[in-house]
Amino acid sequence: MTATHKSQSVSVQVRGLRKSFNGVPVLKGLDFEVERGEIFFIMGPSGSGKSVLLKHIIGLETPDEGEILIEGESIQSPEVMEKYRMAMVFQSGALLNSLTVGENVGLYLTEHRLKSAADIRRVVAEKLELVGLKGLEDRWPSELSGGMKKRTAIARALVVEPQLILYDEPTSELDPLMAVTIGEEILNLQKRTQVTSIVVSHDRDLAFGIADRMAFIDDGNIVFIGTPEEIKQNSNPLIKRFVHAELGADET
Amino acid sequence: MFQNIGEMLLLLWRTLKALPSCWRNRHKIFDQLFEIGNASLLMACILSLFIGGVLALQAGSVLVQRGLGSVIGGMVGVSMAKELGPVMMSILIAGRIGSAMAAEIGSMRAYQELDALRTMNISVVDYLIVPRIVAISIALPLLVIFAIMVGWFGGALVSAYNPMIDIGLQSYFNNLRQVVDIGDVANGLIKSFVFAVVIGVVSCHQGLQTIGGPRGIGRSVTKAVVNSIVLILILDYFLTRFLIDL
Numbered sequence: 001m002t003a004t005h006k007s008q009s010v011s012v013q014v015r016g017l018r019k020s021f022n023g024v025p026v027l028k029g030l031d032f033e034v035e036r037g038e039i040f041f042i043m044g045p046s047g048s049g050k051s052v053l054l055k056h057i058i059g060l061e062t063p064d065e066g067e068i069l070i071e072g073e074s075i076q077s078p079e080v081m082e083k084y085r086m087a088m089v090f091q092s093g094a095l096l097n098s099l100t101v102g103e104n105v106g107l108y109l110t111e112h113r114l115k116s117a118a119d120i121r122r123v124v125a126e127k128l129e130l131v132g133l134k135g136l137e138d139r140w141p142s143e144l145s146g147g148m149k150k151r152t153a154i155a156r157a158l159v160v161e162p163q164l165i166l167y168d169e170p171t172s173e174l175d176p177l178m179a180v181t182i183g184e185e186i187l188n189l190q191k192r193t194q195v196t197s198i199v200v201s202h203d204r205d206l207a208f209g210i211a212d213r214m215a216f217i218d219d220g221n222i223v224f225i226g227t228p229e230e231i232k233q234n235s236n237p238l239i240k241r242f243v244h245a246e247l248g249a250d251e252t
Numbered sequence: 253m254f255q256n257i258g259e260m261l262l263l264l265w266r267t268l269k270a271l272p273s274c275w276r277n278r279h280k281i282f283d284q285l286f287e288i289g290n291a292s293l294l295m296a297c298i299l300s301l302f303i304g305g306v307l308a309l310q311a312g313s314v315l316v317q318r319g320l321g322s323v324i325g326g327m328v329g330v331s332m333a334k335e336l337g338p339v340m341m342s343i344l345i346a347g348r349i350g351s352a353m354a355a356e357i358g359s360m361r362a363y364q365e366l367d368a369l370r371t372m373n374i375s376v377v378d379y380l381i382v383p384r385i386v387a388i389s390i391a392l393p394l395l396v397i398f399a400i401m402v403g404w405f406g407g408a409l410v411s412a413y414n415p416m417i418d419i420g421l422q423s424y425f426n427n428l429r430q431v432v433d434i435g436d437v438a439n440g441l442i443k444s445f446v447f448a449v450v451i452g453v454v455s456c457h458q459g460l461q462t463i464g465g466p467r468g469i470g471r472s473v474t475k476a477v478v479n480s481i482v483l484i485l486i487l488d489y490f491l492t493r494f495l496i497d498l
Contacts, residue, residue, distance in 0.1 A: 055367075059370075060371070082373065086371065090364050094365055094367060096365050096368070096369075097365070108372045111374045153368075
């Protein structure tokens with residue numbers, strides 16, 4: 001991507017977001033704002049609606065009520081996807097199994113014809129090296145471990161040089177060292193490009209290590225928004241249990 | 253049902269609108285053509301050879317008893333060109349290629365690959381649907397031409413070498429040449445083109461509608477094949493009716 005392609009990050013506003021599946025409410029009226037260039041972390045128990053929220057933010061789901069605004073423009077408007085570069089790292093990686101690792105990583109550039117074949121190869125090699133997968137361009141996704149798939153998906157997202165990047169459980173299936181590497185890469189990317197990042201994860205170490213602000217979501221509602229320090233001191237019993245839970249610890 | 257038909261028509265419309273992207277995606281079309289040919293050519297050959305043979309055997313034994321053995325060539329020729337070639341090949345392709353299309357797109361949907369494409373602002377229709385529908389629309393008529401000729405040859409073998417019929421190759425092909433004209437073959441090709449579009453649209457639509465994991469993919473594949481075959485047989489009547497008047 002050219003230098004001009006790397007532009008400023010974007011803000012995200014979520015207003016009154018509601019969503020039900022088969023009559024079961026999953027998101028019950030969420031309101032929050034993510035500022036330009038911040039790393040916004042969303043935590044909460046499994047099934048609380050975190051991943052559904054991410055899919056709404058990137059326009060993969062349509063809200064029943066409410067709206068999501070990127071720089072004040074609705075994500076539902078077709079021009080927004082053209083106007084702003086957004087990327088999402090899926091929990092499963094969501095690599096295209098019919099393409100090699102290199103083809104997956106370079107897919108955005110190839111399909112939008114943004115660079116020559118030689119340049120695409122160079123960018124792909126660079127991004128793969130960044131996530132510790134140097135030289136694996138010709139491997140197939142089926143030959144990769146879960147963690148390698150996740151890192152390939154991160155490399156694929158980085159190629160877009162996004163203004164907004166969404167991570168769905170970026171460190172699940174990774175060993176602690178690689179989880180730290182990915183966390184550092186999220187931070188570095190934010191420092192380098194001022195990209196706005198929204199991270200959904202259960203990983204407390206990651207959250208406290210990289211988040212500028214955090215939201216705690218439970219049963220489709222946001223119960224807390226604040227800095228990592230504020231969440232640590234929060235008195236809400238559910239948040240306390242979630243933040244301080246340890247195996248064998250007395251919860252009373 | 254009506255919702256499905258509406259969605260399929262919408263998919264067809266979006267595919268037609270995206271046709272100019274064909275040239276850009278020509279390598280994907282060639283890949284699909286290669287897959288279709290590779291998966292179907294041998295099967296098409298065997299199937300057509302025996303269809304032609306059975307046709308000659310069933311009709312030939314009756315016609316010869318009535319002293320009409322000389323018309324076997326024309327009968328097999330017209331039947332293969334106008335009806336059995338296009339219909340049987342379309343059913344074969346629905347089972348062989350339509351199922352593969354539905355399974356591939358269905359698994360891409362189930363494992364969020366389609367979502368990943370959308371987040372990269374890559375059109376699923378341009379990237380996946382157009383190359384498949386264009387490839388099958390080219391491949392099926394070509395396969396039908398091949399099947400018609402192999403079917404004629406199968407009929408000829410049985411007519412010449414089965415002692416119950418025994419009319420000779422020359423007599424068979426003379427009659428075939430007198431009866432069958434280019435219009436009959438064109439008739440079959442028009443049908444096969446329509447059936448190809450039906451198989452492509454139905455199979456891709458079912459793939460895109462997949463919900464759930466492996467069980468959902470299996471359900472989509474079954475629906476794609478069954479719906480394609482039902483639509484082929486229904487449309488065959490109306491196309492035949494329409495083409496008879498031309």
